[in-house]
Amino acid sequence: MSSALRILLPVASLLLMVTSQAATAVEEDAGAKKPELTGNWKVESAILEGQAFPAEITSTMTLRMRGGRYEAHVGPQLDRGSYKVNNESAPMQMDITGIEGVNKGTTFLAIYDWQKDKLRICYGLEKGKRPTKFDASLPGQFLVVYKRDEK
Numbered sequence: 001m002s003s004a005l006r007i008l009l010p011v012a013s014l015l016l017m018v019t020s021q022a023a024t025a026v027e028e029d030a031g032a033k034k035p036e037l038t039g040n041w042k043v044e045s046a047i048l049e050g051q052a053f054p055a056e057i058t059s060t061m062t063l064r065m066r067g068g069r070y071e072a073h074v075g076p077q078l079d080r081g082s083y084k085v086n087n088e089s090a091p092m093q094m095d096i097t098g099i100e101g102v103n104k105g106t107t108f109l110a111i112y113d114w115q116k117d118k119l120r121i122c123y124g125l126e127k128g129k130r131p132t133k134f135d136a137s138l139p140g141q142f143l144v145v146y147k148r149d150e151k
Helices: 004-032
Strands: 039-048 061-066 070-073 076-087 092-101 107-115 120-125 141-148
Touching: none
Parallel strands: none
Antiparallel strands: 039 061, 039 141, 061 070, 070 076, 076 092, 092 107, 107 120, 120 141
16 A cells, blocks of 8 residues: 555545534434424423422413414413514524413513423513523523423
8 A cells, every 4th residue: 555545545534534424414404303382381390580480380381382373371361472483593582472361462572492392481571671591590581391281
């Protein structure tokens, strides 16, 4: 084997390895799913400005999302409205507007993330302020972790 070939083989192997890893990363990105928000969600935990909601309350909280519309219940209280998402930002953003119920006429700016059967939304409760991180210990922030309800 010539000395040039001995040098080129490791370089070619390295290039092949890097190229195949890059191709795998592109395939994973191309196959990455957009958040699937449609469905029924139950509240796993809810924290408002550092205070965790007790299980007696979170067990009565539900969220239904379909086609840019939502319906939320806290016990007998109903809240209906619309939502728009921006999946291109990091973290992903959601604008929520109440149409009927306790939040009628109010728009909340939020951030969210999603993993299979978990949805985490951090709502900004101050008008026009969107949270920048998932931290419910901050004033004006409400963090809710939802679990997909398979029923």
